Amino acid sequence: MVIPINKITLKLGLWFFFVMLIVEVCLFFFLHTNMVKDRVEEELTALQARGNSHRDVLEDVYHEDTLRHIAVMEQNADTEVIITDQEKNIIISSSKLDKGEQAILSKNINTVPRNGKVLEQEWRSEEYISTVSPYTAGEQQGYVFMFKSTSQVQDLISRLTRHFLVAGVLTAALLLLTILFLTKSVTTPLIRMKKATEKLSKGDFSVDLPDMGEDELGELSRSITVLARDLKHLKEERSEFLSSISHELRTPLTYIKGYADVARRKNIEGSERDRYLDIIYEESEKLTDMVKDLFDLAKMDQNMFVIHREKVQLCAYLRGICEKMRPAFKEKGIELEADCQKEIHVMIDPLRFEQVLLNLLDNAIKYSGSSTKVTLSVKREKGEVVIEIKDEGRGIPEEHLPFIFERFYRVDKSRSRDLGGTGLGLSIAKELVEANKGRMEVKSEAGKGSTFLIWIEEVAG
Ligand SMILES: Nc1ncnc2c1ncn2[C@@H]1O[C@H](COP(=O)(O)OP(=O)(O)OP(=O)(O)O)[C@@H](O)[C@H]1O
Numbered sequence: 001m002v003i004p005i006n007k008i009t010l011k012l013g014l015w016f017f018f019v020m021l022i023v024e025v026c027l028f029f030f031l032h033t034n035m036v037k038d039r040v041e042e043e044l045t046a047l048q049a050r051g052n053s054h055r056d057v058l059e060d061v062y063h064e065d066t067l068r069h070i071a072v073m074e075q076n077a078d079t080e081v082i083i084t085d086q087e088k089n090i091i092i093s094s095s096k097l098d099k100g101e102q103a104i105l106s107k108n109i110n111t112v113p114r115n116g117k118v119l120e121q122e123w124r125s126e127e128y129i130s131t132v133s134p135y136t137a138g139e140q141q142g143y144v145f146m147f148k149s150t151s152q153v154q155d156l157i158s159r160l161t162r163h164f165l166v167a168g169v170l171t172a173a174l175l176l177l178t179i180l181f182l183t184k185s186v187t188t189p190l191i192r193m194k195k196a197t198e199k200l201s202k203g204d205f206s207v208d209l210p211d212m213g214e215d216e217l218g219e220l221s222r223s224i225t226v227l228a229r230d231l232k233h234l235k236e237e238r239s240e241f242l243s244s245i246s247h248e249l250r251t252p253l254t255y256i257k258g259y260a261d262v263a264r265r266k267n268i269e270g271s272e273r274d275r276y277l278d279i280i281y282e283e284s285e286k287l288t289d290m291v292k293d294l295f296d297l298a299k300m301d302q303n304m305f306v307i308h309r310e311k312v313q314l315c316a317y318l319r320g321i322c323e324k325m326r327p328a329f330k331e332k333g334i335e336l337e338a339d340c341q342k343e344i345h346v347m348i349d350p351l352r353f354e355q356v357l358l359n360l361l362d363n364a365i366k367y368s369g370s371s372t373k374v375t376l377s378v379k380r381e382k383g384e385v386v387i388e389i390k391d392e393g394r395g396i397p398e399e400h401l402p403f404i405f406e407r408f409y410r411v412d413k414s415r416s417r418d419l420g421g422t423g424l425g426l427s428i429a430k431e432l433v434e435a436n437k438g439r440m441e442v443k444s445e446a447g448k449g450s451t452f453l454i455w456i457e458e459v460a461g
């Protein structure tokens, strides 16, 4: 297993390790002290019980034989006994008294309960732990002192401590391995993603991150992939847009330059020159319109396009626009019918929305033949209002429909240009509808006609 040691692995790993180590040490310390305490208590209770049982025997039969018997018994055990009278004069002892025992014996024992008491429990510093039990056998009264050498207890405890140390070291090693494995599994994807974002910032959008599962890391990696795709799309769109603009500007400019060149020749007739100047004027108009449209789009892109929505009585508003457009329809021999009798109110920016409708009606005129009909109607549908602009013109072939709202997109470039189109009208219309919190769609069939639909929310009158 190769573990890449880098900053984050090291930082995370060390943090984990030290926190867990502190927890482990505290836990082990607590366990150890408790076990030691229990162990010593057990020893003391056993010692005291042994003293008490000697006391019982003595009280039953106080006799020299009994005393000797007790001493012999203790000689064979790892405990010692000293039996004294009331004044602590030794009657019998299981072995020769040493300093430690004497020191305990000389302690002031005050009153001793019948069940005995602990005289010495300092297993760490003293030579013996000890208990005392009082006895009363007829006239004779005294004490049974029990001793146990602390070296045995210390042995026991140091064995316990060794076990604890081994267990501690083993757990720490295991902990270290687990942490290394865990941090590796967290940091490897992170490092991969870091590399991917570095690539992105250098303009290389070919990010290929593997599926990292359903957790937060997986989500992050998916977001980075989406970001890379979006950035790539944006970059392509931008260069496409720039090349479209330069292309669109070049055509009228070529015309203007060409006709201006011809018009300034000395040997041409005045009427011919006027014709050329007319063309130059028309082309510059087109250029001006296009630059204005582009400027609008740029403002929309930067969200600087101010929309002032207000409550508008839709049918009256639409009828007004139709009246404005009627002469243009008449000129081309197209019938314009407005079908809206209901009381419907909507929140729109009347000026911007008019621009939408004018664009759509202008298209209907441009792309329909004479003696056809254009209908503008309004319906209610599931709490929304649908404005429908239907023509019987040339329609839009199905394969073009998905792109019709894109900037500079025209079905038939040369023919639309002849009709004065730049392919910006619909893209502006769509953005304006969306800025008015509506949405727009198109249905069309080549040769039969097109229908543009706009949905907007209805508000109370
Ligand atoms: N009602 C319609 N019937 C048939 N084709 C249409 C209709 N409306 C739009 N189109 C097609 O969609 C294209 C894009 O329309 P759009 O309004 O965006 O641009 P344009 O009319 O060519 O130019 P502009 O509106 O900027 O002067 C048009 O060139 C045309 O091919």
Ligand SMILES: [Mg+2]
Binding pocket: 359, 362, 363, 421, 425, 426
């Ligand atoms: Mg148009």
